[in-house]
Amino acid sequence: MDSRRVANTVLLRKLLLAVLLMFGFAWLLVPLYRVLCEVSGLNRVVAADALPEATASQPPVRPVTLQLDAMVQPGLPWQVRPVQSRLQVKTGQLIQLEYEMRNNSERQVVGQAIPRYLPAEAAAYVKKLECFCFRQQAFRPGEVRRFPVVLLIDRQLPAAIDSITLAYSVFDVPGQGRAP
Amino acid sequence: MSCLRLCGISAIWFVLHSTAVQGETAAFNLQAPATSLARLEYDLHSMLLWVTGLIFLLVSGVMLFAIVRHRKSRAYRARTFHENTTVEIIWTVIPLLILLAIAWPATRAVLSQKSTHGEDMTIRITGYQWKWRYDYLDDNFGFVSHLSTPRTGTAAGAALPEHYLLEVDEPLVLPTGRKVRLLLTANDVIHSWWVPQLGVKQDAIPGFLRDAWFMVDKPGIYRGQCSELCGKDHGFMPIVVDARSPEDYARWRDARLKQAATAADDPAKAWTLAALRQRGETVYSQNCLPCHQASGKGIPGNFPALDGSPVVNGDKAAHLRIVFFGSQRNPAMQAWGKQLSDTDIAAVITYERNAWGNHSGQVIQPAEIHALRGSSG
Amino acid sequence: MDLASNTAHGMVSAHKPQGLARWLFATNHKDIGSMYLWFAFCMFLVGGVLALCIRAELFSPGLQFFQPELFNQLTTLHGLIMVFGAIMPAFTGLANWMLPLMIGAPDMAFARMNNWSFWLLPPAMTLLLLSFIVPGGAAAAGWTLYAPLSVQLGMGMDLTIFAIHILGISSIMGAINIVVTIINLRAPGMRMMNMPMFAWASLITAYLIIAVMPVLAGAVTMVLADRHFGSHFFNAAGGGDPVLYQHVFWFFGHPEVYIMALPAFGIVSQVIPTFARKPLFGYSSMVYATSSIGVLSFMVWAHHMFVTGMPATAQLFFMYATMLIAVPTGVKVFNWIATMWQGSMSFETPMLFAIGFILLFTIGGLSGVTLSVAAVDVQLHGSYYVVAHFHYVLVAGALFSLFSAVYYWFPKMTGRMYVERLGQLHFWWSLLWFNVTFFPMHFLGLAGMPRRIPDYALQFTDFNRIASIGAFMFGLGQLIFLVNILYSLRHGKTAPQQPWEGANTLEWQIPTPAPYHSFNPPPQLETAENGVVLSMRDSGQA
Structure with a gap:
């Protein structure tokens, strides 16, 4: 009887420890996740790219069609459009383009743009040097702004790709003056 | 055997x-x-x-x-x-x-x-619950295409139109013999744009962009449907492509561009109750009817009734707000402020407050909606 | 153990608990197996009624009986109930009943866990069915529960998610039990490479279940977190991706297809040799084919996603991998036919269902090859062609094999024969109306009818009418089965120990009906391929 009592106490302790560990793990999830993001760079939305290094055997410069677009996501009272929707550009050269954004509401709104590329494999070859997507953008009520975007298409771009579509998905950043 | x-x-x-x-x-x-x-x-x-x-x-x-x-x-x-x-x-x-x-x-x-490259023109297609929006990116205009078959309860034996459930108010008009590139995205859930005769089916994914292409051989009307379950009215968001010869297409396009320039409603214009009601009924049947029903009774348990509703018959500010910003509790009630013009919202609210058993006699003017856009809420 | 007496071959005389306790606290594999089978049959009827509701609505264009949102709930629950409530428990039940008898084990390895894995099913299914009456109704996103649609839905979706969690735990426990039983509890002399094909199929299926049910649980948990805890796994605005859900779901979903098909292969591989009175052709290649189907099933998931806009390279990879599965599947079909070739066949009901299985499964397999070609799939994806395809695989595949198995082992389970004429009627009736129901769906899909729609354009009317009539007749025919079983349980002819002339696996070496406790202690066996028993004697240990 006594040995069973001891065994039960041991089991109880183990179970309590397990509960404590589970609770602790759940409790630590948020800080752990933050650390993980910092270490792995998971949460870095969009960052500026470095210019591609010049190598000895660069493929020649060639023309590429660049189609521009933007998709405003639900919850964001903005208008976003490229000033020019289609450009003839060349690989290996700096390209400057412009986007116009308008806050249609009369409240302060913060948005974040994420670039999407078609074909998807082109993403690795489009180097963004200057872009409004590097940070969240706060717009005053009714504000209209033009943003320059500077990018460069790597000369290593696979020959099969002769047209690239760049479309920004623009999202509402919640908690920054949202409608009720 | x-x-x-x-x-x-x-x-x-x-x-x-x-x-x-x-x-x-x-x-x-x-x-x-x-x-x-x-x-x-x-x-x-x-x-x-x-x-x-x-x-x-x-x-x-x-x-x-x-x-x-x-x-x-x-x-x-x-x-x-x-x-x-x-x-x-x-x-x-x-x-x-x-x-x-x-x-x-x-x-x-x-x-x-x-191989979607080398296109002659680009159309952006956006899937909404439950309609399609087409934007002609090269010409900077666009429109929403709704099912046009009336959504009446089907009495047995009632004659159905020839293109039952495969007809829309505004088809996607395209030229033949041109390579058309589609950019597809969605606003809420995943939809899928399918026109069998054109050989295209491509999912439209919210927040992402996908592309597809086709080149229509000869003029004609080509019909299709959404083919990814997208909620209640998945079966009621057809696609109609109206392919025309390049000359006919150019004529249509010019007319369309002119119309776009003049159609913008003056938000300051004061409307009469009758005119707003009439316009509101159209807006209602295109946007609100699938959930709230033609009778305004809604669907108990899912979609609230508007007929006799305290919101619709009560303070108009609350009514405006829920139509404009959508409902926090029920995501099916979208923020129509983003999708409809001031005049359309004013019209549909006026309609709702003066339809079925609701007789408030109130007229909501587009200017009030315009003011709401301005309020910080 | 307070065992009474040992009879020949380690049979222990019946000592069974009585009354409700026998079932509530059941640890006997035969009791639990019976409960599984009855439960699965009840769920089959429930899911069938939902299917008939769907077909009733689709009899004519226009909305007659159900509003679109209720229709979506019906299709969703029909799928979930048939997959998780009917087919999977039925196979687990058969494995419970027959595996210990076929490999000479006294019971399943974990008797109490076995009880638990069954008794989790009724609450899970109750949750699923209850979801019809909560505000907003049941889940209406299709059985695939694609995000972000499933994130939008009402609390019926939460009940569904919890139900799936419970069902997943139940399946995993059942699968662990099967794996451990097969690996550890085979009687001396029952070598792995001599096991009955049904045991092999169950073993591989169990491994698949253990591998993928947690994946499904993960997918629906992410949906739950997106719905309630503010996460953004499937929401682009928060850095998520809606297509991620499809990848995770189909990583579960495709092996799941084989979870429902491999045990069917196993059953057919037992039934055909028995009624052809000839050993199974190519036993070892059958084992390898089954294993390679199991492995390949993990590499083809994205063929369910050919229109999501994958890069061409990914499409091509998944297309090739999918086509490759046709090879081992073909090998199995050829092996069954070679088993029949130059046999001495007789056509009792189990054999009829097995032959029906081979024919219809071949059609389903070949339409699968058509679907695997990504360029053609662009036309067929999300259409009724897909509905036709997977009903040929799952109704004609899984369900027909289950009927075959129940008729085949009914004498051993109950000690009585079923009524042969009713069984034959059941088969011919099912075969006819199954094809009337599902064959026209190929045409509907080709002509452009999307699946999961409550109302359709006029050109689809004729075939929908035919399919609806077929569905109601098919449903009616299942009552023949129920009547046959209920009648035969009490009034059937007494079955001999060996009702089938050609049956020579272990379960036929013990008395009929199978005693409550069997193979305790296990016998000494001498076996040949596919579980054929050459000799059996007492192991002598008591």
């Missing part, structure tokens, strides 16, 4: 299939292709049908032979063999070779479907 009957069915299938190719109707087969892509898919499918059909006939034929001949009731004495390496290698290798033969044209077809 199960096999006999099944062979019969497949035989009928083949016969019908071969006649369907010549005839106008395509009830037994893929719809008549109208683009090079659709033709590619059609031919590939026909090839597969023959290959798989022959394999089926062969397999079931052998089995049928065994069933007829090697049965106990005919006193057939069972052999005892249970392996034969040569035979097994043969029937592993032959299917492999058949598959290789199929893989070659299949690969070419996939690559052709994926």
